[in-house]
Amino acid sequence: MSGAGRLIVVGLGPGDPAMQTPQAAAALAAATDLIGYGPYLARVPARPGVVQHPTDNRVELDRARHALTLAAAGRVVVVVSSGDAGVFAMASAVFEAIDHGEATWRALDVSVVPGISALLAVAARVGAPLGHDFCAISLSDNLKPWDLVEQRLVAAAGAGFVLALYNPASRARPWQIGRCFEVLRGVLPGSVPVIFATAVSRADEAVTVVRLDAADPALADMRTLVLVGSAATRMVAREAGTPWVYTPRGVG
Amino acid sequence: MSGAGRLIVVGLGPGDPAMQTPQAAAALAAATDLIGYGPYLARVPARPGVVQHPTDNRVELDRARHALTLAAAGRVVVVVSSGDAGVFAMASAVFEAIDHGEATWRALDVSVVPGISALLAVAARVGAPLGHDFCAISLSDNLKPWDLVEQRLVAAAGAGFVLALYNPASRARPWQIGRCFEVLRGVLPGSVPVIFATAVSRADEAVTVVRLDAADPALADMRTLVLVGSAATRMVAREAGTPWVYTPRGVG
Incomplete structure (x- = not known):
């Protein structure tokens, strides 16, 4: 099943759902697993069968490794950030984890969905x-x-x-x-x-x-x-x- | 009618419609008049009755004054930019035009809708x-x-x-x-x-x-x-x- 795994790092925008892109909504709809700081996860509508992995707002690198491990096991993992995923948010931690992690992680399907930054x-x-x-x-x-x-x-x-x-x-x-x-x-x-x-x-x-x-x-x-x-x-x-x-x- | 006029400066995002926010789509749907550089206007779905005012990609200040004049006359004017409206785009020209323009323009309903910047x-x-x-x-x-x-x-x-x-x-x-x-x-x-x-x-x-x-x-x-x-x-x-x-x- 590992071939089907994916990791998508998503920027939710500042809070108003009207400022979240359709691309972000599509990624959330495809997820089997959601990872992120609790208050950000709370902004994502719950769906049956989706596993939520709330964390506190530190330990970004641990969170990134966890996400990569789940994706390598075949899950469709969405890591959520407020605002844009790449501006002082989770995307950098994900690529840092790939850079210093398992060689197989470089073959994973990883993508970033930008958001309206603060x-x-x-x-x-x-x-x-x-x-x-x-x-x-x-x-x-x-x-x-x-x-x-x-x-x-x-x-x-x-x-x-x-x-x-x-x-x-x-x-x-x-x-x-x-x-x-x-x-x-x-x-x-x-x-x-x-x-x-x-x-x-x-x-x-x-x-x-x-x-x-x-x-x-x-x-x-x-x-x-x-x-x-x-x-x-x-x-x-x-x-x-x-x-x-x-x-x-x-x-x- | 001038009380009903509005001016909305909208960032369309980089091009993919999936990266355009619902807020931007709502502004476009409310417009009576669309103003912008021709290739950006071409990205907006045509609607009957909406007046398009294509311009070249310079003369930003003239374009901003035109938009303000139409809004002051009661039109719902949307000025479109690619990417974000505020990053090297039209929003700055609109406020520069207000700053140096008609005193009544300061009472207009003006807003900016951000977009996914390049x-x-x-x-x-x-x-x-x-x-x-x-x-x-x-x-x-x-x-x-x-x-x-x-x-x-x-x-x-x-x-x-x-x-x-x-x-x-x-x-x-x-x-x-x-x-x-x-x-x-x-x-x-x-x-x-x-x-x-x-x-x-x-x-x-x-x-x-x-x-x-x-x-x-x-x-x-x-x-x-x-x-x-x-x-x-x-x-x-x-x-x-x-x-x-x-x-x-x-x-x-």
């Missing part, structure tokens, strides 16, 4: 802050040294990129986002727009737009994406609601 | 090259000076970001991608993986994975996205087909 969903929600060159950086120092995070923040902000900051804060990493703003205030004007977006497209969505010199680290938790504009990024006041934020297409 | 679609196609910090840079020097492009390439590659290079080449900009590789060879090891991906998810899709020291600028045209790995990005040979490419989640 950075795209948040940008759309407030206007077009990613309208020009941009970077995505994880602020987690679980897998890289904090000094490197600071170097990258300075390099990217200093060169005029808009920044999408993933994993800005958690209970175990409470101070990094505050330090990040300190670093950025040394490089960028205080007037630069900062967007805190939590649970975008979900019932408890919260979006706040402030200036960098007024950015409050307490607005970020583990479900928040933070976008920091460049010196060119503009706020446009509206009659009601948060201002639009966009970065012009041209500079100079 | 960088996510290409990354998924080859593995997980965006598994760690990354940047998106347009190589077009129509709207920014070329010196700034080079500065950003050096800053981002030097700081360890994976690079997604939009607009790598066109008939009017034939040399930029070659010069870009020269610049990057001064900063990155020659072994870094480079992905040329043209028309991903479409019938004429072409994906090539090479080393930076062997990257041939002739592989890029105006429909190509180029991904350049970091020093940490790895290729994993498969039994058949192009190698997987991924960037590990951790460094240091």
Whole structure:
């Protein structure tokens, strides 16, 4: 039966089912086994006969090896991520496991189904802050040294990129986002727009737009994406609601 | 009638209808007027009574003003982009037009529907090259000076970001991608993986994975996205087909 096994790494999008692609839905419908962080699995409609393997949100490499082992045994395994599967999510762990794992895993039918990443969903929600060159950086120092995070923040902000900051804060990493703003205030004007977006497209969505010199680290938790504009990024006041934020297409 | 007007900027995804979100399909179904570059409009199923306004792929600001004028007159206007609407696409031009246009445009019902951007679609196609910090840079020097492009390439590659290079080449900009590789060879090891991906998810899709020291600028045209790995990005040979490419989640 091992010839029939497959592994599909699927991005579910930010939460609203209307932002999940038909390709992702088709992969979920084909699965015999679903693997992922419990709250993400809870977003997948239950189907009789499908085995769910909920995990916590760490141990990505163990989860990837488990998925590969099941696929090698002939199962159709779908590994789910929120947002896009390849942006600070499970796809990288799967290929890392293949790279360092069983030789036979290289012959498996493995594919990745992209999803609407948080950075795209948040940008759309407030206007077009990613309208020009941009970077995505994880602020987690679980897998890289904090000094490197600071170097990258300075390099990217200093060169005029808009920044999408993933994993800005958690209970175990409470101070990094505050330090990040300190670093950025040394490089960028205080007037630069900062967007805190939590649970975008979900019932408890919260979006706040402030200036960098007024950015409050307490607005970020583990479900928040933070976008920091460049010196060119503009706020446009509206009659009601948060201002639009966009970065012009041209500079100079 | 002007109270009923709306403007929705929609990302159609990379081409495969299975990668277009239900949210995008719903916006297209609500439109009275469709505005966009001809080949993108050709991807939208025709509906009786819907007015199509095809344009060429420049004059974004004129197109945005036209869309806003129609929405202000009570039409339900959908502006279509390929990929995501906010990544080197039409959303930024729409908000730039609002920022500098009629005061009444700020009261219009404007929204953005995100789509699967080329960088996510290409990354998924080859593995997980965006598994760690990354940047998106347009190589077009129509709207920014070329010196700034080079500065950003050096800053981002030097700081360890994976690079997604939009607009790598066109008939009017034939040399930029070659010069870009020269610049990057001064900063990155020659072994870094480079992905040329043209028309991903479409019938004429072409994906090539090479080393930076062997990257041939002739592989890029105006429909190509180029991904350049970091020093940490790895290729994993498969039994058949192009190698997987991924960037590990951790460094240091």
